[in-house]
Amino acid sequence: MGLMEKIFALLEHGPGEHWGVHPDDRKRPAADAPVRILPLPERLHVPLQQHIGAAARPIVLVGQKVLKGQLLAEAQGVTSANIHASTSGTITAIGEITAPHPSGLPCAAITITADGEDRWIETEPAVDPFSLAPKDIAARIAAAGVVGLGGATFPSALKLGLGLRAKIHTLILNGGECEPYLSCDDRLMRDFAAEIVDGVRIMLHATGAQKAQIGIEDNKPEAIAAMTTAARKYAEITVCPVPARYPMGSEKHLFSALTGQEVPADGRTTDLGALVHNVGTAWAVHEALRNNRPLVERIVTVNGSAIAFPGNIRVPVGALVEDVLAYASLKEEPARLVMGGPMMGSLLPHTRVPVVKGSSGILALTAAEAAAYDPGPCIRCSSCVRACPVGLLPLEMSARIATSDLNGAVDLGLKDCIACGCCSFVCPSHIPLVHYFNHAKGELAAQGRTQLRNEAAKRLAVARAERIERDTREKAEAAARRKAERMAQKAAEAAAAAAAGNTTASEVTT
Amino acid sequence: MGEFLILLVSTALVNNVVLIKFLGLCPFMGVSKNTESALGMGMATTFVITLATAATWILEAWLLQPLGLGYLRILTFILVIAATVQFVEMVVKKSSPELYQALGIYLPLITTNCAVLGIALLNVMEKSSFVHSMVAGFGSALGFTLVLLIFAGLRERLALARVPAAFVGAPIGFVLASLLALAFMGFSGLNLK
Amino acid sequence: MIAAILSLTLLGIALGFGLGFAAKKFAVEVDANVAEIEALMPGTNCGQCGFPGCSGAAAALASGTASPTVCPPGGKALIQALAAKLGVSVDLSGVADEGPKIAAVQEEICIGCCRCLKDCPTDAIVGAAKQIHAVMREACTGCEACVDRCPTGAITMDPVPMTLQHWVWPKPLSEGAKAWA
Numbered sequence: 001m002g003l004m005e006k007i008f009a010l011l012e013h014g015p016g017e018h019w020g021v022h023p024d025d026r027k028r029p030a031a032d033a034p035v036r037i038l039p040l041p042e043r044l045h046v047p048l049q050q051h052i053g054a055a056a057r058p059i060v061l062v063g064q065k066v067l068k069g070q071l072l073a074e075a076q077g078v079t080s081a082n083i084h085a086s087t088s089g090t091i092t093a094i095g096e097i098t099a100p101h102p103s104g105l106p107c108a109a110i111t112i113t114a115d116g117e118d119r120w121i122e123t124e125p126a127v128d129p130f131s132l133a134p135k136d137i138a139a140r141i142a143a144a145g146v147v148g149l150g151g152a153t154f155p156s157a158l159k160l161g162l163g164l165r166a167k168i169h170t171l172i173l174n175g176g177e178c179e180p181y182l183s184c185d186d187r188l189m190r191d192f193a194a195e196i197v198d199g200v201r202i203m204l205h206a207t208g209a210q211k212a213q214i215g216i217e218d219n220k221p222e223a224i225a226a227m228t229t230a231a232r233k234y235a236e237i238t239v240c241p242v243p244a245r246y247p248m249g250s251e252k253h254l255f256s257a258l259t260g261q262e263v264p265a266d267g268r269t270t271d272l273g274a275l276v277h278n279v280g281t282a283w284a285v286h287e288a289l290r291n292n293r294p295l296v297e298r299i300v301t302v303n304g305s306a307i308a309f310p311g312n313i314r315v316p317v318g319a320l321v322e323d324v325l326a327y328a329s330l331k332e333e334p335a336r337l338v339m340g341g342p343m344m345g346s347l348l349p350h351t352r353v354p355v356v357k358g359s360s361g362i363l364a365l366t367a368a369e370a371a372a373y374d375p376g377p378c379i380r381c382s383s384c385v386r387a388c389p390v391g392l393l394p395l396e397m398s399a400r401i402a403t404s405d406l407n408g409a410v411d412l413g414l415k416d417c418i419a420c421g422c423c424s425f426v427c428p429s430h431i432p433l434v435h436y437f438n439h440a441k442g443e444l445a446a447q448g449r450t451q452l453r454n455e456a457a458k459r460l461a462v463a464r465a466e467r468i469e470r471d472t473r474e475k476a477e478a479a480a481r482r483k484a485e486r487m488a489q490k491a492a493e494a495a496a497a498a499a500a501g502n503t504t505a506s507e508v509t510t
Numbered sequence: 511m512g513e514f515l516i517l518l519v520s521t522a523l524v525n526n527v528v529l530i531k532f533l534g535l536c537p538f539m540g541v542s543k544n545t546e547s548a549l550g551m552g553m554a555t556t557f558v559i560t561l562a563t564a565a566t567w568i569l570e571a572w573l574l575q576p577l578g579l580g581y582l583r584i585l586t587f588i589l590v591i592a593a594t595v596q597f598v599e600m601v602v603k604k605s606s607p608e609l610y611q612a613l614g615i616y617l618p619l620i621t622t623n624c625a626v627l628g629i630a631l632l633n634v635m636e637k638s639s640f641v642h643s644m645v646a647g648f649g650s651a652l653g654f655t656l657v658l659l660i661f662a663g664l665r666e667r668l669a670l671a672r673v674p675a676a677f678v679g680a681p682i683g684f685v686l687a688s689l690l691a692l693a694f695m696g697f698s699g700l701n702l703k
Numbered sequence: 704m705i706a707a708i709l710s711l712t713l714l715g716i717a718l719g720f721g722l723g724f725a726a727k728k729f730a731v732e733v734d735a736n737v738a739e740i741e742a743l744m745p746g747t748n749c750g751q752c753g754f755p756g757c758s759g760a761a762a763a764l765a766s767g768t769a770s771p772t773v774c775p776p777g778g779k780a781l782i783q784a785l786a787a788k789l790g791v792s793v794d795l796s797g798v799a800d801e802g803p804k805i806a807a808v809q810e811e812i813c814i815g816c817c818r819c820l821k822d823c824p825t826d827a828i829v830g831a832a833k834q835i836h837a838v839m840r841e842a843c844t845g846c847e848a849c850v851d852r853c854p855t856g857a858i859t860m861d862p863v864p865m866t867l868q869h870w871v872w873p874k875p876l877s878e879g880a881k882a883w884a
Contacts, residue, residue: 439874447779451780456841457844460824460826
């Protein structure tokens, strides 16, 4: 192919044809091992914030006995989610634990000492979800504390309400699971296909969408087969295999792959009539509506070369990573511990970190797998430009961020960056490009917060100045009034005295 | 017409005032941090040079030559240039405070910019016609703006590059300027006929 | 000789008149800039900059006697806004932004004298006579106006603790940093 033909081909298909990377997926043999159940740990540390938005407010007391599924903390504000007990036992502390976050900072958590019975709380029998109004379904999903299980942990009830308001016509189920190593969604689709399909039907009812498309990467043939069989009875649900490519699990990219339409940078899929949910969320919706069970456990992939028995494990929310690792047993000391996938997951500072609703995997990587290199100078090969799934120029943006020119990076589209890590993955100089973007986004957010704070301070200062002015004015007015009153009183007294004088005088005269 | 075109190319590129004659190096290094202020500086200088060329030609032809006052040439020229620069400064301050801030000290310094005086003096030495002088002056000014703009664009890229500590700032700027001068020397082989 | 003197004098007079006329025609009122700069400032008049209030600092900024880094409570965001407004470039990496600080009342020392309440530009300290005062964290701008007012030294400036919501990825070391060093 000549150069001109190449250019024409590029113009014809657009750069969209080239996005993404193809990392070695390393999902097997973990994906093929049956799901195991983690033996109940002695203590569970349930963080109050496992979702995007405000932390939940605890409603239990230390020393209180709770049952599995009992509400521990309730959602606070619009974007928040309920937190439930993941086992039965006693609340022994409401304190702090290291958050599953790269900062290693603590977060508030409720500690439950398990009684070993793992007894569910009594619930009223479930009603047929299709007899409920969409609003009531959303309320039940919110009550069950269901959040997006794809990793973003956005409260699902809110998202369904958003879909209902936007009058979406298609519900897209994200079974992409494009991150290497992870197979929790794959395993869920193989083992709980009927439950997921049921959850999809409930979500269709809750959003008013006419059809559902389940997008699954073609490197998961077993999951595709299981889901196709389960969805056969329902004409409105179709299973759509999509090519395996990272980041297929990004909702805008999965939407494009399924519909051929591109979502504008400043828009959402709902603008084009589609709502994207993770398959794990569909399972959680099924559990919430059919069994009245809140979201208190999830399937976590435990993988990496340092793990002796890699596979998928059902883990109660709040179990520590060290409990999970002890169960899966370590072959050697891992060089790096990651929660989530290797591309977007967060580095764990140590193993005393709880599993939360959004934890898709725990990876114990050996030094050979983690492969840390010192970054070299940019050779301007533009590999990152070809890999970027949103069509940005990572090399140019990082160069600006390196010289503290954050606005220059924003002009180049920093805000559209989805932090997928494709650029860092392909960079032959091992430049931590996505690290630059995360830093810049955080820095910009911090500047925005300072600005808001300054504006609030200005309002307070103005209000104070007004108050002081009003106070002095009112004081002056009150003083003037009192003076006037005193004068009036004096005048009245004088008049009365004069009158009295007159009477006495008249009395005397009479 | 063809003659003027040749004159324009000759003064702007082949005999570039900055890179071939090495006049006006002060703003070339000073106001080339970003393209916006470089363009502003270029336009202000173009205006001053063109106006000064016209004024000095008239001064030379109608005052200095008839009265035989050739020895007052530099004195009167600087007077005229200074007045023009003052005028430009007022206009820039009024129309674009941002540009005024960005140009800073370099705006009044156009007065002592050797490119302005140099072009005016060279034009007078040539003893060419008024239109000829004007085209030559404007062409030189255009060449100055062009070079300033190219250099500012290069320095914007340079700001993103990792430069060895010893070369940070002006040193690497001079290395860049010399490379640019080398490139402009290529125009000297241009066959304009 | 006469010709030279005459021609130079005439030239000077003509140019002088021309410039005088232009100065009238293109006169700018300088104060427009000051008002715009003042709008950017925090407006708490805390006095940390050393100028009389935010309007004083704005005037100093407009006349170029103060640097955009003059206002500590404004933080990096304000520095950038001011630099853009004034058309100057500021190297932010040199600005020591050791993080915001806010006032805290040491409860065991506070005697409840109410002096600090009156000095707080944002009404961030609450309390009554003979009652221990407290600082509302959200409203405190960290201007330190209250610190010197306290007769018992009960007010200290504490760094705002880093939380998950405020944590920012550190800037990565530049590529090749080791190679050049």
